[in-house]
Every structure is written in structure tokens, then in C-alpha cells.
Amino acid sequence: MSERAALPGADLGGFSERYTCGAVKVWIRVAVAIALLWVALEFGRPWVSSLLEDAGLHRRGDSDGSGRCLETVENAVERFGETVLGHLQPPVDLDRWSDALESAEDRAHRARDACRCNEASEAERTSCLAGLGVLDELEGFQRHVDDTLREGRAPVDFARRQQGLLESLERARGRRP
16 A cells, blocks of 8 residues: 555545546636636627727628617617616725726717618618617716716616616617517
8 A cells, every 4th residue: 555545635535646636637727718718708809899890890781780789889888887886886986987987988989880870771770860869868877977976976866767778779679668
């Protein structure tokens, strides 16, 4: 019997210590690879998409010409809601909030760029213009939230206005909220 097997806790149920450590290393590598893939997809995809949009190579030819517009507007609305929720706990770090607001405003500008209503068919133009209207509301909402947070208050009507923006998008899609 080897000296290692005689140590307490060295009984590995019939498995050799060498194979068990190797299996653990493999699982750790798999977990790290999955985490890296997730990070790449989560952060890389929007980054690549924004680079393509900036280069003018954004996706066109959706079956619904206003679909891309409404999709990016919805993304901007939802992400702004998430951003605000992350900053409602006092005291608000105004530097961090300013960075988050700038990012939210950039998303709204990219959404406005994606709304090419003059390129949409006549039938799609109505929903595209409604998407631009939601963007106008969102930008006003962003200013309102910024003002209230800088005054040290929480935006009282935040949830109602956020829901109103999402309902306006559903109407723009021709669905009843």
C-alpha cells in the first residue's frame, strides 16, 4: 500500500488521485470556456452590431421595414429602465449615473438612426413614425429622470411612464397592449 493511500481523506472511492484531479481540471476549463463564450456573446455582439451600424453596414431588408426601428427603440426603452433601476438606491453616484445616462442616450441615438421611415413602405411608415414618437418620449423621460436624480429624489412616476413607452411600442406594432 502506498504512503499516500494511508493518509486520511485519501480514499477516493476507487479512483486514483491523478485521474480525479485531471477531471476537475477539465471541468474547470469547460466552465471557464463557457463563461468566456457568454461574455463574448453578451458584450461582443452589441459592440460588433454598433460598429456595423456606424459603418453603414447595418442589417436591412427585414420582412417588416419598420421592424428594425421598433426593435432598436424597444431595446433602448428596456435598457434605460434597467439603467434607472440600478441607480435608484440613495445616495446616487452622479458620476456613475452620468456615464450610464450617456450610454442610454447613445442607444436612443442609434435607435433613431435605425428608424429610416423614408425608406419604409407606405404601410410600414406609420409604425416607424410611431417608433420615432416613442423615442421622443424616451428622450424627454431621460431628461426628467436625470433632473430628479440630480435633485436627490427618485422619479415617482417611473414605472408608469416606462410601461407607457412599452405600450406605445406595442400599438406601433399594431398590437393591443
